Amino acid sequence: MKIVITGGGGFLGQRVAKELLRRGQVAGVNGSTPQPVNELVLVDIAQPPHALADPRVRYAIGDASDPRLIAEAFGDDTDGVFHLAAVVSSAAEADFDLGLRVNVDGTRALLEACRRLGRRPRFVFTSSVAVFGQPLPEIVTDATTPQPQNSYGIQKLIGELLVGDYTRKGFLDGRAVRLPTVSIRPGKPNAAASSFASGILREPLNGVEAVCPVESETELWLISPRLAVENLLHAFEVPSEKIGPVRSLSLPGITASVREMVAALERAAGAKTATRIRWQPDPKIKAIVQTWPARFDTARADALGFPRDEGGFDRIIADYLREEGVTI
Amino acid sequence: MKIVITGGGGFLGQRVAKELLRRGQVAGVNGSTPQPVNELVLVDIAQPPHALADPRVRYAIGDASDPRLIAEAFGDDTDGVFHLAAVVSSAAEADFDLGLRVNVDGTRALLEACRRLGRRPRFVFTSSVAVFGQPLPEIVTDATTPQPQNSYGIQKLIGELLVGDYTRKGFLDGRAVRLPTVSIRPGKPNAAASSFASGILREPLNGVEAVCPVESETELWLISPRLAVENLLHAFEVPSEKIGPVRSLSLPGITASVREMVAALERAAGAKTATRIRWQPDPKIKAIVQTWPARFDTARADALGFPRDEGGFDRIIADYLREEGVTI
Numbered sequence: 001m002k003i004v005i006t007g008g009g010g011f012l013g014q015r016v017a018k019e020l021l022r023r024g025q026v027a028g029v030n031g032s033t034p035q036p037v038n039e040l041v042l043v044d045i046a047q048p049p050h051a052l053a054d055p056r057v058r059y060a061i062g063d064a065s066d067p068r069l070i071a072e073a074f075g076d077d078t079d080g081v082f083h084l085a086a087v088v089s090s091a092a093e094a095d096f097d098l099g100l101r102v103n104v105d106g107t108r109a110l111l112e113a114c115r116r117l118g119r120r121p122r123f124v125f126t127s128s129v130a131v132f133g134q135p136l137p138e139i140v141t142d143a144t145t146p147q148p149q150n151s152y153g154i155q156k157l158i159g160e161l162l163v164g165d166y167t168r169k170g171f172l173d174g175r176a177v178r179l180p181t182v183s184i185r186p187g188k189p190n191a192a193a194s195s196f197a198s199g200i201l202r203e204p205l206n207g208v209e210a211v212c213p214v215e216s217e218t219e220l221w222l223i224s225p226r227l228a229v230e231n232l233l234h235a236f237e238v239p240s241e242k243i244g245p246v247r248s249l250s251l252p253g254i255t256a257s258v259r260e261m262v263a264a265l266e267r268a269a270g271a272k273t274a275t276r277i278r279w280q281p282d283p284k285i286k287a288i289v290q291t292w293p294a295r296f297d298t299a300r301a302d303a304l305g306f307p308r309d310e311g312g313f314d315r316i317i318a319d320y321l322r323e324e325g326v327t328i
Numbered sequence: 329m330k331i332v333i334t335g336g337g338g339f340l341g342q343r344v345a346k347e348l349l350r351r352g353q354v355a356g357v358n359g360s361t362p363q364p365v366n367e368l369v370l371v372d373i374a375q376p377p378h379a380l381a382d383p384r385v386r387y388a389i390g391d392a393s394d395p396r397l398i399a400e401a402f403g404d405d406t407d408g409v410f411h412l413a414a415v416v417s418s419a420a421e422a423d424f425d426l427g428l429r430v431n432v433d434g435t436r437a438l439l440e441a442c443r444r445l446g447r448r449p450r451f452v453f454t455s456s457v458a459v460f461g462q463p464l465p466e467i468v469t470d471a472t473t474p475q476p477q478n479s480y481g482i483q484k485l486i487g488e489l490l491v492g493d494y495t496r497k498g499f500l501d502g503r504a505v506r507l508p509t510v511s512i513r514p515g516k517p518n519a520a521a522s523s524f525a526s527g528i529l530r531e532p533l534n535g536v537e538a539v540c541p542v543e544s545e546t547e548l549w550l551i552s553p554r555l556a557v558e559n560l561l562h563a564f565e566v567p568s569e570k571i572g573p574v575r576s577l578s579l580p581g582i583t584a585s586v587r588e589m590v591a592a593l594e595r596a597a598g599a600k601t602a603t604r605i606r607w608q609p610d611p612k613i614k615a616i617v618q619t620w621p622a623r624f625d626t627a628r629a630d631a632l633g634f635p636r637d638e639g640g641f642d643r644i645i646a647d648y649l650r651e652e653g654v655t656i
Contacts, residue, residue, distance in 0.1 A: 096497060134573075145473040149573060154493045158486050165482045169424060245462075245477060 001026060001035040002077050006064045006110065007084030008042025011185055012126075014052065015229045016082055017042055021054050023233075026080075029122075029173075031239035041073045043085070065106030070113045080122035080236060083110055089130055089288055091191035092152040103155035111162055115171035123163060124235045125176040127248060129221050131157040133291040140293040142249065142300045149291050160248045167247050175235045175243060177301075180223040180253030181292075183261075184320040193288040197222065200258065201265050201317065204276040205326055213282035216259040219294035223253045224316045225323075227309045238304050252298045252308035264313035268321070269328045329354060329363040330405050334392045334438065335412030336370025339513055340454075342380065343557045344410055345370055349382050354408075355565035357450075357501075369401045371413070393434030398441045408450040408564060411438055417458055417480040417616055419519035424479055431483035439490055443499035451491060452563045453504040455576060457549050459485040461619045468621040470577065470628045477619050488576045495575050503563045503571060505629075508551040508581030509620075511589075512648040521616040525550065528586065529593050529645065532604035533654055541610035544587040547622035551581045552644045553651075555637045566632050580626045580636035592641035596649070597656045 003020065007013045017040050020026065025034040042052070043060045051059060060073040064085040085106065092099030107125070114121050132140055133149035148154045163174035185198040196213055197220055203210035223231070231251045243249075266274050298306070309316065320326070331348065335341045345368050348354065353362040370380070371388045379387060388401040392413040413434065420427030435453070442449050460468055461477035476482045491502035513526040524541055525548055531538035551559070559579045571577075594602050626634070637644065648654070 143473060145471060147574060148489070149496065151493055151497070154489045158489055161476070161482045161486055165479055168477065169479070246475060 001037055001079045002039040002041070002075075003037065003080045003082065004041045004043060004073050004078050005082045005084060006043045007086065008040075009044030009046060009048035009051075009059070010084060011187060012182065012225070012228060012232070013042060013044065013082070013084045014048060015225060016084070016232055017052055017057065019229050019233060021052070021056060026233070027237035030241060031237070035079075041078075043069065043073050065102055065109050067109055067113070070109055074113050074117065076117065078114075078117060078121055079119075080124070081110065081114060082124045082126075082232060082236070083107065084126050086126070086156075087152070088190060088192035089128075089150060089152040090193045090195075090285065092155060093150055093193075093284075093288065094191075096151055099151050099155055103152070104158050107159040108162060111166045111172065115166065120170065120173055122236055123166075123172045123174045124232055125159055125163045125174060126232070127156045127160050127176045127178045128153065129178055129180055129250070129292050131160065131178060132293045136293050139295045139297050140250065141297045150288050164247045168245065173240050174247050175238070176248040177231065177235045178248065178250040179228060179231075180221040180251060182225055182228050183220075183222050184316060185225065186320070186324050193285045194220070196285070197261075200277050201261060202320070204265060204273045205269055205317075205321065205328070207276070209276045209278060211278050211280050212258060213280060213285040214258060214289055215281065216262065216279070217257055218289065219255055219257045220289075221253045221292070221294045221296060222256055222309075222316075223251065224309050224319060226319055227307060231306050234306050242304060249300045249304070250296055250298050252301050252306050253296065254309050254312060255294050256313055261313055264317055267314060268317045273328075329365055329407045330367040330369070330403075331365065331408045331410065332369045332371060332401050332406050333410045333412060334371045335414065336368075337372030337374060337376035337379075337387070338412060339515060340510065340553070340556060340560070341370060341372065341410070341412050342376060343553060344412070344560055345380055345385065347557050347561060349380070349384060351561075354561070358569060359565070359567035363407075369406075371397065371401050393430055393437050395437055395441070398437055402441050402445065404445065406442075406445060406449055407447075408452070409438065409442060410452045410454075410560060410564070411435065412454050414454070414484075415480070416518060416520035417456075417478060418521045418523075418613065420480040420483060421478055421521075421612075421616065422519075427479050427483055431480070432486050435487040436490060439494045439500065443494065448498065448501050450564055450568075451494075451500045451502040452560055453487055453491045453502060454560070455484045455488050455504045455506045456481065457506055457508055457578070457620050457624075459488065459506060460621045464621050467623045467625050468578065469625045478616050492575045496573065501568050502575050503566070504576040505559065505563045506576065506578040507556060507559075508549040508579060510553055510556050511548075511550050512644060513553065514648070514652050521613045522548070524613070525589075528605050529589060530648070532593060532601045533597055533645075533649065533656070535604075537604045537606060539606050539608050540586060541608060541613040542586060542617055543609065544590065544607070545585055546617065547583055547585045548617075549581045549620070549622045549624060550584055550637075550644075551579065552637050552647060554647055555635060558635050562634050570632060577628045577632070578624055578626050580629050580634050581624065582637050582640060583622050584641055589641055592645055595642060596645045601656075
């Protein structure tokens, strides 16, 4: 099986690739006999610093919305795609045209490339809780109307609609999954409005000061990196027929307030660690984050067997320390 | 005031233009003092057979998704746009690429042209009940999730999302209104799956045979041409602030089954007229029409003063006979 990962040089893309390589196989079409992972093509704007050294891995470096790069990456034998490349929330808000170009036109270019293969490849599209906006019910369900109020959410929802229609037309086998905010991301802050959700834990754990741009009462809908990867792979493997005609769904996550996250940080690393957080509200970030829902009933994903983080933020922090080799 | 109408040579476009000329003025920004209609630019693929002869009217003939034609039509002084041009439902289903090009790329080209004006023009986008799909509640409300299951509905919903975001960014002042099926359209059948909703009345009234591709129990959500035009003009005039952040809404209509429509036809023109309908189910058309809702609660539109057909289908048939000069 040949699988293409856009954003394959990024944090999630690298972890999805590693997990595919570790497992060595993925379920066949409609849950049939697992097939070996023979080739992974990782498409990204730049080679990552610690490129995966595995004979099954090839990097395709360039703009993921460039049809020539896509054609070269796909060849004529691609069986599946993880589309992770995106201009994230604050960046899409700051540069409207860039967001449209990458998040809408780039997704369309990929869908067209899949269609041209003529073999109905599987296509996992990473959408986001940002497709939801005010007004929202207390708990977002599978029936809640996505009514995004920021460019990123709108562009992701357009992607979902296209994935649904390309699937309905039989051009590909799409699955659009709405990722909760991933925390704790290792590495550096990025241009996502939710970047602080990792930074306020990661930076203090690494002995560095962090800025928290929202109030401590702010609640978030979160998923750990490990579960994000497990969910993306499950999205790829779940039989198409089980998903049914509606190809978008919200993934399971956990609800935590910033205060609860900081309390877990103190339990793991002591009260002094949390004093490295500087509380400095940022109206622009608050305006985006406040429109996102924090409480979900993910009945559809649960019924389809998507896994959920167990053990709350204490477990997530412990995982981060172990995986990143950080000692307190 | 200078107003551009795409699809301006079509049935609705011509009627919107005529009504604007008849009134001679439209409400200013945010419901302020009415302004005279100085110039109407009607953009369409071909000159209509009975072009409007009025010194205020100019035709711009060509592809409404061609940026050069749009730039020429807009100039630098356009105050408002009615975007009616579209590839309709069955046509968008039959030619996926054409639908995307006209309904998505064409709408985007217009939104970009509005943005470049730098004067925040008003933009009325004609969306459709086709944005809704199964599963649906008994009655569609303003809170119902649009979940389109045909390419036309998906492309219209993408248009709505873009209109919403361009409005939120302050690039223009958009209003996306979901038109019920318009009946009775004069003229010839078109490639809309709903074309029969006019044809089964119009053709028999004109002494011609018509085909009904759906069962007589099929219910539709309908609006007369006169009310469609009144609603589009109201959408243009309603103060922006009253609409609020959500720029899409469903317009008021009436619910009627095909059986009820045919009964009204018999009351108006005698039982013999209805024998000109040939009942010949078409699975393709049924598959599209059956996903559309027929019962709505349009509380938001009602509160914003959008008018509704009074007098049911008897009135609509009487209007058609008078307006088209048909004698039984």
